[in-house]
Amino acid sequence: GDSVTQMEGPVTLSEEACLTINCTYTATGYPSLFWYVQYPGEGLQLLLKATKADDKGSNKGFEATYRKETTSFHLEKGSVQVSDSAVYFCALSRNNFNKFYFGSGTKLNVKP
Amino acid sequence: SQTIHQWPATLVQPVGSPLSLECTVEGTSNPNLYWYRQAAGRGLQLLFYSVGIGQISSEVPQNLSASRPQDRQFILSSKKLLLSDSGFYLCARDDRYNEQFFGPGTRLTVL
Numbered sequence: 001g002d003s004v005t006q007m008e009g010p011v012t013l014s015e016e017a018c019l020t021i022n023c024t025y026t027a028t029g030y031p032s033l034f035w036y037v038q039y040p041g042e043g044l045q046l047l048l049k050a051t052k053a054d055d056k057g058s059n060k061g062f063e064a065t066y067r068k069e070t071t072s073f074h075l076e077k078g079s080v081q082v083s084d085s086a087v088y089f090c091a092l093s094r095n096n097f098n099k100f101y102f103g104s105g106t107k108l109n110v111k112p
Numbered sequence: 113s114q115t116i117h118q119w120p121a122t123l124v125q126p127v128g129s130p131l132s133l134e135c136t137v138e139g140t141s142n143p144n145l146y147w148y149r150q151a152a153g154r155g156l157q158l159l160f161y162s163v164g165i166g167q168i169s170s171e172v173p174q175n176l177s178a179s180r181p182q183d184r185q186f187i188l189s190s191k192k193l194l195l196s197d198s199g200f201y202l203c204a205r206d207d208r209y210n211e212q213f214f215g216p217g218t219r220l221t222v223l
Binding site for chain 2 (some may be wrong): 066100101103105
């Protein structure tokens with residue numbers, strides 16, 4: 001079945017450090033891939049997405065590239081800020097029905 | 113508008129008591145609606161989804177049930193809560209761009 005695996009956290013970085021959160025997926029066909037962010041005490045917000053192979057999603061300095069050959073969608077940011085501290089979820093959905101599969105989440109702590 | 117309302121925001125209930133969590137959405141008619149649970153320190157688990165009034169699909173066997181009495185209303189219920197039902201419950205809807213929008217969530221603590 002479809003599934004998403006992402007690196008376990010927490011990830012602790014200093015401000016302005018580079019960030020990579022790994023995400024790999026298992027799915028038949030051609031799913032869409034997403035990164036969601038959850039700030040403390042809040043619901044999830046869409047951060048970025050990619051709908052086909054080699055697409056790059058980007059938002060707020062974050063980027064992720066849909067790699068079909070490695071079934072990956074790693075989240076990257078060149079310089080993190082304290083305000084980026086949150087839990088990040090990788091997810092996929094099948095294009096024929098919008099049922100989402102989420103990874104377990106990766107908590108990011110950015111220290112000043 | 114993609115606004116999703118969830119009520120209540122927080123809830124503390126004793127074991128064995130009933131539960132009713134409400135989700136209402138604004139925007140286009142006949143949205144697909146979803147209930148997720150996020151247990152402490154864990155990821156999201158899809159509990160139920162609905163493609164229309166009275167149509168509920170369950171993803172995992174559990175102590176919970178869901179109903180959709182109106183197009184924009186989705187309710188999560190239990191007759192008798194268990195300790196393991198504690199968690200953060202999120203309602204979501206999707207749109208024509210294949211994205212999901214989440215409500216603010218309800219934090220349930222069962223004591």
